[in-house]
Amino acid sequence: MIRNEIPGTKAFTEITRKSLYDAVPRASMDAALGPPEGMTASREDLTPMMTQYVELCEAYDDALLLFQMGDFYEAFCGAAETISRELEITLTQREDSTGTYPMAGIPIDNAATYVETLLDAGYRIAVAEQIEDADEATGVVDRAVTRVVTPGTVVEDELLAPGNNYVACLARADAADTAGGAHDTTAEPTADEAAATETDGGTSAKASGNGDVEPSGTTHAVAFVDVSTGEFRATSADSQGTIQDELDRLAPAEVVLAPEISDGNFDIDGMVTPHDAAAFEPETARERVTSYAPNPEAVFECDAEIRAAGALLDYAEHTQVAEGELGHVTRLTRYDPRERMGLDATALRSLDVFENHAGGDDHTLVAVLDETTCALGRRELDHWLRRPLLDQAVIEARLDAVEELTHESLVREEARELLREVYDIERLVARVSRGRANARDLRALKTTLDVVPRLREVLSDAESDLLVECREGLDGLDDVRGLIGRAIQAEPPAEITEGGVIAQGFDDDLDDLRSTAREGREWVASLEDRERERTGIDSLSVGHTEVHGYYIEVTNANLDAVPEEYTRRQTLKNSERFYTPELERREDEILGAAERADSREHQLFTDIRDEIAAETDRVQHLADHLATLDVLCTLADIAVENDYARPEFGNDGIAIRDGRHPVVERHAEFVPNDADLCEEPFAIVTGPNMAGKSTYMRQIALIAILAQMGSFVPAQEVRLPIVDRVFTRVGASDDIAGGQSTFMREMSELTDILHGATADSLVLLDEVGRGTSTTDGEAIARAVTEFIHDEIGATTLFATHYHDLTEIAAELDGVQTLQFAADRTDGEVTFLHTVTEGAASASYGVDVARMAGVPDPVVERSRDLVSGTAGRDRPSGDDKRDGHDDGGPADGGHGGEADDSSGRADADSAAETDRDEAAIRAEIVAELRSLRIAETTPVEALVRLDGLKRRLDDENH
Numbered sequence: 001m002i003r004n005e006i007p008g009t010k011a012f013t014e015i016t017r018k019s020l021y022d023a024v025p026r027a028s029m030d031a032a033l034g035p036p037e038g039m040t041a042s043r044e045d046l047t048p049m050m051t052q053y054v055e056l057c058e059a060y061d062d063a064l065l066l067f068q069m070g071d072f073y074e075a076f077c078g079a080a081e082t083i084s085r086e087l088e089i090t091l092t093q094r095e096d097s098t099g100t101y102p103m104a105g106i107p108i109d110n111a112a113t114y115v116e117t118l119l120d121a122g123y124r125i126a127v128a129e130q131i132e133d134a135d136e137a138t139g140v141v142d143r144a145v146t147r148v149v150t151p152g153t154v155v156e157d158e159l160l161a162p163g164n165n166y167v168a169c170l171a172r173a174d175a176a177d178t179a180g181g182a183h184d185t186t187a188e189p190t191a192d193e194a195a196a197t198e199t200d201g202g203t204s205a206k207a208s209g210n211g212d213v214e215p216s217g218t219t220h221a222v223a224f225v226d227v228s229t230g231e232f233r234a235t236s237a238d239s240q241g242t243i244q245d246e247l248d249r250l251a252p253a254e255v256v257l258a259p260e261i262s263d264g265n266f267d268i269d270g271m272v273t274p275h276d277a278a279a280f281e282p283e284t285a286r287e288r289v290t291s292y293a294p295n296p297e298a299v300f301e302c303d304a305e306i307r308a309a310g311a312l313l314d315y316a317e318h319t320q321v322a323e324g325e326l327g328h329v330t331r332l333t334r335y336d337p338r339e340r341m342g343l344d345a346t347a348l349r350s351l352d353v354f355e356n357h358a359g360g361d362d363h364t365l366v367a368v369l370d371e372t373t374c375a376l377g378r379r380e381l382d383h384w385l386r387r388p389l390l391d392q393a394v395i396e397a398r399l400d401a402v403e404e405l406t407h408e409s410l411v412r413e414e415a416r417e418l419l420r421e422v423y424d425i426e427r428l429v430a431r432v433s434r435g436r437a438n439a440r441d442l443r444a445l446k447t448t449l450d451v452v453p454r455l456r457e458v459l460s461d462a463e464s465d466l467l468v469e470c471r472e473g474l475d476g477l478d479d480v481r482g483l484i485g486r487a488i489q490a491e492p493p494a495e496i497t498e499g500g501v502i503a504q505g506f507d508d509d510l511d512d513l514r515s516t517a518r519e520g521r522e523w524v525a526s527l528e529d530r531e532r533e534r535t536g537i538d539s540l541s542v543g544h545t546e547v548h549g550y551y552i553e554v555t556n557a558n559l560d561a562v563p564e565e566y567t568r569r570q571t572l573k574n575s576e577r578f579y580t581p582e583l584e585r586r587e588d589e590i591l592g593a594a595e596r597a598d599s600r601e602h603q604l605f606t607d608i609r610d611e612i613a614a615e616t617d618r619v620q621h622l623a624d625h626l627a628t629l630d631v632l633c634t635l636a637d638i639a640v641e642n643d644y645a646r647p648e649f650g651n652d653g654i655a656i657r658d659g660r661h662p663v664v665e666r667h668a669e670f671v672p673n674d675a676d677l678c679e680e681p682f683a684i685v686t687g688p689n690m691a692g693k694s695t696y697m698r699q700i701a702l703i704a705i706l707a708q709m710g711s712f713v714p715a716q717e718v719r720l721p722i723v724d725r726v727f728t729r730v731g732a733s734d735d736i737a738g739g740q741s742t743f744m745r746e747m748s749e750l751t752d753i754l755h756g757a758t759a760d761s762l763v764l765l766d767e768v769g770r771g772t773s774t775t776d777g778e779a780i781a782r783a784v785t786e787f788i789h790d791e792i793g794a795t796t797l798f799a800t801h802y803h804d805l806t807e808i809a810a811e812l813d814g815v816q817t818l819q820f821a822a823d824r825t826d827g828e829v830t831f832l833h834t835v836t837e838g839a840a841s842a843s844y845g846v847d848v849a850r851m852a853g854v855p856d857p858v859v860e861r862s863r864d865l866v867s868g869t870a871g872r873d874r875p876s877g878d879d880k881r882d883g884h885d886d887g888g889p890a891d892g893g894h895g896g897e898a899d900d901s902s903g904r905a906d907a908d909s910a911a912e913t914d915r916d917e918a919a920i921r922a923e924i925v926a927e928l929r930s931l932r933i934a935e936t937t938p939v940e941a942l943v944r945l946d947g948l949k950r951r952l953d954d955e956n957h
């Protein structure tokens, strides 16, 4: 991987730039990082090579240094112990005149997999390579760090998934910091102004947050770059929550923090990287940005954005070391999060958009949609899905194109067939621009360019604006295509230094050198016959070895016949090898010409590559259009195959006919359901467990997301408003896999919703309040309903088992009740998955417990308790039960009987038994009091319940 030629690499002795981390104390005193103590203590005595090692370790002391020695990357001392442990490779020793050091190494040819493991273990890796030919070095071979590999800046194909891989950078500006800021050309809006611009359809480019506004004028900025493709964007907001949402949306593999931000401020999943404070200085950052965008103020909105962008570019350059400026980062873009539908991590997770509950990517929305044919399309689909639109005109433009393609199946099929031949030219041109592409990359670029004229042809009758735009944007880069076609061999080798790369007829000098070499070889080839004839030695042969070069071989029996001008070169057991002055001259000529041809080829290749690098921008534009076309064709294909309908937009509320859940319907027979949230935009959804409430609510949210990304939707007919944000709060135990199923988390998510939702939001509440006692839960559920209804007016679906909550529908205008029915025949429950108006009366929780395999005694006892609840809730004195209650029918209505029987038992009890039971009851009460219901799952609760009952039973026997 990392072994490509590195143009312009500085020798390590020339490295003037000290560690960027000097200003930052190393987060951990990991023995694998920095120079080994044992070596620094005696550095005067070290060999020159080990001195080199120590100096490089010092310069990159936050990274694990891999030090090239021949065909291996080696590590010493603490780093050697770490890599031997992490990579399960043998720990050896290096012994020299100054001491013995632990050493471990990985073969360069297989470095990628090892590097991946080290990245996963949380290390950054500095790769120090030999940058001069070991044979030509006079003293110790020069080495330099040519690359710092970090999770967010990986560029090696072997280490990258097809999706985007971002490194983000966070910075903050407080009002006091920016008040006198030299470049703060745009005063931040007040909260009122922000609110005003938010209502204008979100198209204003003004930077400000939505939702909870931070105290007085704090601006948070985030910039992010995908170094493998060159995509670069930045934004800012008053609200930290908005920036957190952007982090959630982008899921960067690494986040660089400005000194004013501590990692506790944000919820960050990837690696957290502190960076040199100097890079965040406004002037320094601005200067860095200027080399990518001449007028930073024309792109960015405020100082915080420029600081984040500048420092991020500085960090990205630092990791690519030898390359300096990143030529493939051609477009710095600023965006406004309010132009996109809000989708935070909670919503993405609970709707299984990119990951399922177990963290995998099957059974997700993206898995359903991802029928893209090329990597460019795959990434574009990801963008569309992560950032559904708010601008109806842009959405309709996408839908028009999708619709046209649904009707034009031949166009769609042909386009998809051609797109299959498209390479990941975005990453490819990034390699070209970084001077890392080989001849095969250039041929792959040509293969892609070859497709373009045919694609244009296929789209020649396209009518919708976006398809026409795609067609017109398909620049086939004929100049580049022609150049590669003329210059590069059809099937070149991977190496670019060993010849065979440049096509015949491209360069006269190269052709001359090649023909000189070829003629020389032909002369040698005919030498054998000539010499046999001349000398009369029939067994004479001509051969070649790497070490001795060309020779004429004569067996011992014929040595007498050897001519005078033959000079002995080598003696073997049965023969002698000779050369002649002419053979020697020819050999020099062949070798010289071949060598010069190789280096001429290399020179020509790098010139061609540089020429193509200058066209990076055009290749990127072509990539954009190919990506868009792939997504449009894919969405059309999905729509046709799955019978999706084109959504319509309007302001009358959500109306869906025969809606389906796009993921669930792929794996089971699905019962479609309608939704009418127009007149009554708040729906309380009740019904038994497992009836389909969550699925129903989620399918409505997924339909809104699909519609706003420009896709058709799984339904017969859909009309909906543009939703500014989807909020979800799913029940506590649904989150158990994430390990965060506390009532506290439930409430803090609820807080986000109540603060952030607007009348244009879609809110899904799934069993809010379940994590606490029934009384508190019901109270919270009711208060939340009232608040959303009275204060926010968001379209809301609230699934609940608090059947009393449904009464609120009668009290509040605009609140409706929906129920899912179940059918119980002969004790077997069947879920119909059909939604109807009205409120359900039973939850069938015990039936679900039985279906899930809860032991019979627990199920039976649960039935008893369900049926006896009414009786026990009545103030009926001591309420002592004998534990032998046979239980009535499962569906209640026999509470009175149960109570009567316990009443009789009371009357028969002896006074002593009463005292024992009182003690047990006291213990049980104490245990119940200590129970942390918020942290107890339903199954645990049943098991505890079973335990309590057994204790009562045991005492009674």
Ligand SMILES: Nc1ncnc2c1ncn2[C@@H]1O[C@H](COP(=O)(O)OP(=O)(O)OP(=O)(O)O)[C@@H](O)[C@H]1O
Binding pocket: 664, 668, 669, 670, 671, 672, 673, 687, 688, 689, 690, 691, 692, 693, 694, 695, 696, 799, 833, 834
């Ligand atoms: N419309 C439908 N057609 C077919 N199957 C469905 C439908 N809706 C839901 N299901 C299936 O039923 C199962 C239960 O659905 P869901 O989780 O939505 O129920 P629920 O009412 O929310 O349950 P609980 O109250 O226990 O959370 C799911 O596994 C799903 O596959």
